[in-house]
Amino acid sequence: MTMTYRTPARTAGSERLYRTACELIPAGVNSTARARFSGWDPYPLFADHGTGAHLFDADGNRYIDYLLGLGPMILGHRPPKVTAAVVEAIQRQGTCFALPTAAEAVVARKIISLVPSVEQVRLCNTGTEAIIYALRLARTFTGRRKVVRFEGMYHGFSDGVYWSKHPHLDQAGPEDRPLAVPQGPGMPASAGDQLIILPWNDVAALRAAIAREGDDIAAVLTEPVMCNTGCILPEPGYLEAMRELTAARGIVLIYDEVITGFRLGVAGAQGHYGIRPDLSVFAKGLGGGFPVAALGGRRDILALVADGSVSMAGTYSANAIAVAAANAALDELAVPGMYEGIYARCGRFYDGLQKVLHDARLPAYVVGVGPVLQVWFAKQPIRNYRDAARHASHEMFRLWWEGMLDRGVLFHPGAFENLFVSFAHTDDDIDETLEAARHAAAQLPAHG
Ligand SMILES: Cc1ncc(COP(=O)(O)O)c(C=O)c1O
Structure with a gap:
């Protein structure tokens, strides 16, 4: 008998832990993305530990890990230098002081020197928080x-922005002027009234919205690559047009680089595409797996924090663990040649995967940029959310995901999530993944 994810003996430990957890923790997990209803059906795997590019589950199964904590493990699991720096900070300093420490300015200087649009920077704990601050600043400014x-x-789960992530199309309104659809109940309708929802990759829709309501628009908030509906790249000229249109009307352009920051390059997507936003938010790539986020950008906007008009509070902001982790992670990421290596490895990965899908005659293709990618099971190109909602096959993705998981390759079961590659993945990991992909693809229903 072939052992699969669903074979009870293989993941019995995860199943047992899940049953216990469900008694104590709503849905048995501490984040929506890990829930059964987010694709981890019949139950999520429980992690035991990770090492480099590999994750071991509660039953001792080993996976090549492209889930990577949904992004933070950019240096792999337990990166030795970051881990050592954190341990050293805890032993030498402690963890939390409600006072500034010398190392905070060291991190700030590193971020400022690596990301040209960042003139000053504040640290906090999560992307969600940093986005809240960015919007408050833009409105005040x-x-x-x-x-x-x-x-x-997706820009975090705060009431102000947790709208229209993946709305049902029958609620989403017209394609060029979508309605604001709350993620769920309990969110004040007034928060939706503050939002203008637009299709991405559509200059005309953005131009029309700015022409209509420009005097009332504080900010345009965007991921520079859409990484929360699979992976969708900006069409040529789109980011440039967005920059021009916002600048012309004094609208603050906010780049949410929670996923792309320190991943597409040491200067994030903005460095990769050569755009200078007004404010930027960083998180997952910054801390080598430890919780830390940053909001940086124009000095004249951040002056509103400096003069006390806009408050950015936080008991745990810039705690010693976060600062030590970010300092060590940034030193690793800033090593010359780091990103050339991972781009080369990912190029080989994309090409190999594309060939596997093609050889298996699957209606599927790979989209990615550097170490973030997704496989689309679709016959059409996907350029925005509506395309994805209409054309991407979740059923095929699910079969693909199970086939890969059964062969020891881990990524999120959601077609609208991503695969992440870390600096710890080796050529052997990629080869092993492609071999698994060949077998998984052969099991999927091919097209005509
Ligand atoms: C683009 C983007 N922005 C913001 C967030 C929220 O970050 P956090 O989970 O650290 O609050 C996420 C999380 O996945 C994200 O992908």
Whole structure:
């Protein structure tokens, strides 16, 4: 008998832990993305430990890990230098002081020197928090109240932005002027009134919204690559047009680089595409697996924090663990040649995967940029959320995911999530993954 994810003997430990957890923890997990209803059906794997590019589950199964904690493990699991720096900080300093420490300015200087648009920077704990601060700053700076955000993106779970991530199409309104659809109940309707939801990769829709309501728009908030509806790249000229249109109307352009920051390059997506946003938010790539986020950008906007008008509070902000982790991670990421290596490895990965899908005659293709990618099971190109909602096959993705998991390759079961590659993945890991992909693809229903 072939052992699969669903074979009870193989993941019996995870199943047992899940049953216990469900008695004590709602849905048995501590984040929506890990829940059964987010694809981890019949139950999530329980992690035991990770080492480099590999994760071991509670039953001792070993996986090549492209889930990577949904992004933070950019240096692999337990990266030795980051781990040592954190241990050293705890032993030498302690963890939390409600006072500044010398190392905070060291991190700030590193971020500022690596990311040209960042003139000053504040640290906090999560991307969700940093986005809240960015919007508060943009509203105060401009004296306006509305924020443009794009259908299909995710900017954290705060009431102000947790709208229209993946709305049902029958609730989402017209394609060029989508309605604001709350993620779920309990969110104040007034928060939705502050948002203008637009299709991404659509210059005309953005131009029209700015022409219509520009005097009321404080910020345009965007991921520079749409990484929360699979992986969708910006069409040529789109990011440039967005920069021009916002600058012309004094609208603050906020890049949510929670996924792309320190991943597409040491200067993030903005470095990769050569755009200078007004404010930027970083998180997952910054801390080598430890919780830390940053909000940085123009000095004249951040002056509103400096003069006390806009408050950015936080008991745990810039705690010694976060600062030590970010300092050590940034030193590793700033080593010359780091990203050339991972781009080369990922190029080989994309090409190999594309060939596997093609040889198996699957209606599927790979989209990615450097160490973030996704396989689309679709016959059409996907350029925004509506395309994805209409054309991407979740059923095929699910079969693909199970086939890969059964062969020791781990990524999120959601077609709208991503695969992440770390600096710890080796050529052997990629080869092993491609071999697994060949077998998994052969089991999927091919097209005509
Ligand atoms: C683009 C983007 N922004 C913001 C967030 C929220 O970050 P956090 O989970 O650290 O609050 C995420 C999380 O996945 C994200 O992908």
